[in-house]
Amino acid sequence: MPATHTTERAARPPSAAPRPPVPRPAPRSVRLWRGLTPWLFLAAPLALLVAFTYAPVANMLAYSFTDWDGVSPELSYIGADNYGEIFTRPELFQVFFVSGYYLAASAVQIALALYFATVLSFNVRFRNFFKGVLFFPYLINGVAIGFVFLYFFQDGGTLDSVLALVGYASDRAWLGTSTSANISLASVSVWRYLGLNFVLFLGAIQSIPGELYEAAELDGAGRWHQFRYIIAPGIKPVLSLSVILSISGSLSVFEIPYIMTGGATGTETFVIQTIDLAFRFNKTGLASAAAVVLLLIILAVTWVQRRLVPDDKVDLT
Template sequence: MKKWLKSRKGQQTVIIVSFAVIPLFLLVLFTYLPFVQMVEFSFFKMKYLTPPDKRVFVGFKNYIDVLTRDDCFKALKLSIYYCIGALVQLALALFLATILSFKVKGGNIFKGMMFFPYLISGIAIGFIFKFFYTRGFVLDSVLQLFGFDAEQLPYWLKDQKVNNWSLVATSIWRYFGQNMVLFIGAIMSVDNELYEAASLDGANKFQQFFHIILPSIKTIVTLNVILSITGSLSAFEPPYVITGGANGTGTYFVIMNEIAHVTQKVGLASAMAVILLLIIFACTILQKLFFKYIFRSSED
């Protein structure tokens, strides 16, 4: 055995097993075991410091409460705002990525500028936009330069007609560059000969986009949409930092954080997390089936 371990093949086997076992062990320890425990907590009425023998088993009561509480249901509905914003974000990212994938003067500088917000901490972005939207500050000052009356401008973070859209715009600004860079990488991998052949056949730029670019990058499109929609369902940083969830801006994660850490209803918060996971899982499956149907012609 020692001789085999000292051999080249033995050392390769040990390295391969180590690189496979250690990540799996850490994944199980820090992801799957906490998840199983969270599911267990969701069936109990308890606080963080409640001893195991003092926990009250309530069955599916926590799940029923999540589905019947007004604050949870309204918070879940706010995800629609972020889903719409995600689709707008992806459309803009794909449009600009298509342009910047070809030789454009100053294109590299523009790419860097658009990607930079993604590198900034979400908490820092929250504080930036908190002052940006505050009455009489940056946004109001800029709009006044274009002739808008300051008294007629809404309170961007208080008026419930616009405050959620303001927060959605923050998310679009932050994640737009990431989607654009991913799209650019995918588009640049398309064979140039396809464009040349399409041009010879008389295809214009729009036809080339829909019949060459879009089918060729369908995997990245599907991935970006899935990540954006699932991210929209779990939006947390913008409403938590900018508004604290006030004035009807408390998303599902903000309400879950309040229930878990302020009121210390750990069982109810765990049930909320499980329900959100099931919703995200269902949305992911539906999106994959949708794109499989959309791109079915390109697979024939």
């Protein structure tokens, strides 16, 4: 009898659990306010972005189709004549050859930054000190750097004094010829922007899980194999970004050569030429067209680079 009673109790269906109450939908005004809240936070940055980025670009594009001198209140529409002048005057495009020096310097800069970031990502004595030394030049104002290296490269300046101490008497005018001046200016850019790429690479390397290094060491992999099979694939997106920034920066160099030489002795870049067209020769329309061409070239180079090296997801496991 007890067994039968137990069986009957077990055969009874369990009582259904009470359902939680269904929440009532929020009023329409509350749902509308929730939808508008993110846009209220975005209103200020979007307004600043439009006012100081997209609106000036739109004005620049409009000015490129005029012969405006930058002073007169009247604008005359001349169509694509400015663009035709840019592409038919060889001297306006010869300045891009100067960018080749900075492009070569960017390759050296990336290689050095990657080397130092790899070395200092491991346990090295005084590595925090060396991190600060490498990143410090990037914190200095570009104008100050230009004046410092102007005295560094002048005749009888710091560089000549250092070379004299090691027994090399140099009477070279480092900023006197086109080749030596461009090499000198490009080397200054390497010194200044090395810290930026160094920090980007170092952060990417330190984001790689440490278990991968431990497993590689157990398998007998040395530093070179760790770099080749762990570090290099792991920082591929950051390396791609660095290449894009280096190429665009090489095409739009302005600060260092403008301060140190003013574009003299064959050091004029495309941006310096554009500034001279606008403010020295009062050809704002032509300068705007040149700026649009430079923007399109940078966008095209970036697009090609992204196509050749797609930003794929990195999976090291």
